[in-house]
Amino acid sequence: MSTETIHVLKDLNFTEYEAKAYLALLEKSPLSGYAISLSSGVPRSKIYEVLAGLVDRGEVMMSHENPVLYSPLPPNELIALRKRKAEVSFDVAEKALEHYSFVSLNRGNIWNISGNEAVVSRAKEVIKHAKERILLEIWKEDAEEIKEELREAHDRGVEILIVSYGEIDFDFGQMYPHDASEEITKEYGGRWIILSADDREVLAGIVSLGENSRAAWTTHPSLVMPITEVIIHDLYIHEMLKEHREILEQSFGPHLIDLRKRFNVGPSGYSIAAKLGLTT
Missing domain, CATH: 3.30.870.10 (Endonuclease Chain A)
Structure with missing residues (x-):
């Protein structure tokens, strides 16, 4: 995985560990948490916490089997998901801050x-x-x-x-x-x-x-x-x-x-x- 791609994902508010785990899954999946740790360089003590965050955001999917396997959201779907979330956030912020548009001046x-x-x-x-x-x-x-x-x-x-x-x-x-x-x-x-x-x-x-x-x-x-x-x-x-x-x-x-x-x-x-x- 390239340092440049990691920086791109960090610009999308991924942590460095999240970016490495996601890219490792893009290169090969499904993988167990242990395998992702080995291929990404994310410490074993951190990998399951990192994966839980990605799963919660819908950017990585997990299976319900033993061992648990993980698979990444395809890049085009990841970008579309991030865009939708950003648009919703901007709409909410605009409405929340509208009252202050003139007060703040x-x-x-x-x-x-x-x-x-x-x-x-x-x-x-x-x-x-x-x-x-x-x-x-x-x-x-x-x-x-x-x-x-x-x-x-x-x-x-x-x-x-x-x-x-x-x-x-x-x-x-x-x-x-x-x-x-x-x-x-x-x-x-x-x-x-x-x-x-x-x-x-x-x-x-x-x-x-x-x-x-x-x-x-x-x-x-x-x-x-x-x-x-x-x-x-x-x-x-x-x-x-x-x-x-x-x-x-x-x-x-x-x-x-x-x-x-x-x-x-x-x-x-x-x-x-x-x-x-x-x-x-």
Whole structure:
């Protein structure tokens, strides 16, 4: 028996003695406990205790004769058995720990997420745990990365409202195309995500800078409330433009561009995007 195979079994939570006994049985079976001890190198004083543990777990079978003989569960059946047990254990643990999913978070902390991959991964986790409502502002290309998680949330009854930059053609959820998508993309030279789940957890940040992407994730009420309100505010604007576009554009230009220009440049003359280093 190879040392490498013993290590593989130890990674499956076999003890070294259990791994040696099981492998000895794979090489030749059925065998008595005494014969297994001789072929595996497991001390005689330990072999019956080791075999009893394997039998209890259903990984070795024993006969009811004298002497008792042992035979191993075939490797494919052993792996299938371990997988089933692991899945059951994960399900039980998930249900047992669900109560602590938000309690365990320090509500006084704001967590920094670095890198596009990590930001997207955190967005997926936030979506997976949503139970009532998801509010989301996102660009089309980034929405594709979390599409399946959003679909699963929709299928379990979560309301999904998306303010979309670019045309997102999902066959679920409610879409609210942002009227100035192209202008905003040009102004900032980058893309962001704003995500609110159940009005109690938010993720907000830049997703278009690769490894330099940054986002903040928190359940702190003092940030959850205003960040959620940002999305709701854009939903208001969408509905007002839908009903009164002509009047509003007479006052503020196409897509309210004059209104954006009025507030997108600070006293120093630099745009917000330039201050953030998002433009060249």
